[in-house]
Amino acid sequence: MKNIYRSLTFLMVFAGILSCEDEEKIPYLHAPELESGAYFRNISNGGLMNKLDFEGSSYSVTGELISKNVSDVSSIDFIASFVDNTVESETDDVNLVDPVVLESVDPSTLTTNSNGFPEKTFEATGDEVLLALGIDPANVEGGDAVVFSIVIKMANGTVFSSSNTGDSVRGELFFNSPLDYSSTIVCILSEVPAGDWVVEMEDSYPDGWQTSTENGGPGITVTLNTGDVFEVGLCSPFEQPSYDCTSELGSGSATVTIPPGITSADWYFPGDIYGEISYRIYAPSGNLVASYTASGPAQGGPISLNLCEE
DSSP states (O other), rough: HHHHHHHHHHHHHHHHHHHHHHSOOOOGOOOOGSSEEEEEEEEEEEEEEETTTTTEEEEEEEEEEEEGGGGEEEEEEEEEEESSSSSSSSGGOGGSSEEEEEEEEGGSSEETTTTTSSEEEEEEHHHHHHHHHHHGGGGGGTTTTEEEEEEOOOOOOOOOOTTTTTTHHHSSSSTOOOOOEEEEEEESSSSSOOOEEEEEESSSHHHHHHOOSOOOOOOEEEEEEEEEEEEEOOTHHHHHHHOOBBBSSSEEEEEEEEEETTEEEEEEEETTTOOOEEEEETTTTTTTTEEEOOSSEEEEEEEEEEETTT
């Protein structure tokens, strides 16, 4: 029943979008909060903050500015803030550090992309971020995080950020404008710890995982430098699985066994189309090294593992 409901909902939304095309040639603007505002539609984002090499670490966000009148936007700010998840004492608390603007751009200086919108790539290295925040790298631990935020300022003084932009714009895949991007501080080791990696998985509905499609999609993949690929996830009852998934629909676990001598293992999460998925990844030591809990629909991306205690 849920699958039928989802399909009907999608068709009605799709039909509604098509019916509006003659009235408005920019379909991305169909949201009440955008009548006199703007948003930064994500094209790509990614990177990492490696505690062992902040200078060689970086994070970037590429997006396009969507507004009925781009001239009404005075600036787009790229802001960094620090989340101290490993506070050991009051003197160690770097949560007290104020966010800083890493870059501010005037939309009129941006190049128009193939979609017809001003496009911008923001990027910062790890050492640039810590220097701007005034944080001593020695006080940073694995599991802490840097949050990169996009803030749009209008000429009339209105400011759009993640705190006052609606869920429909921030969370839905159509608009894809989260405005906040978190990068966990990790440690990249020369060799991946060998042994059994346990992935605990849940679906809050519960009807299995629908990751990149309404009916299912791929699971979490782990690609080794040898070319070997592992894939784990909860089976979806709405399609024939393309991999050896876990049959439980609400919760289950899977094991990825990594052999000795592996120099890299790239973990990738394909997405969460309905905002129902959660997972936890445990290293062979038993330490929790990554987790995700749905707060709304989410696109796919690399999974950063905190291996600083391995």
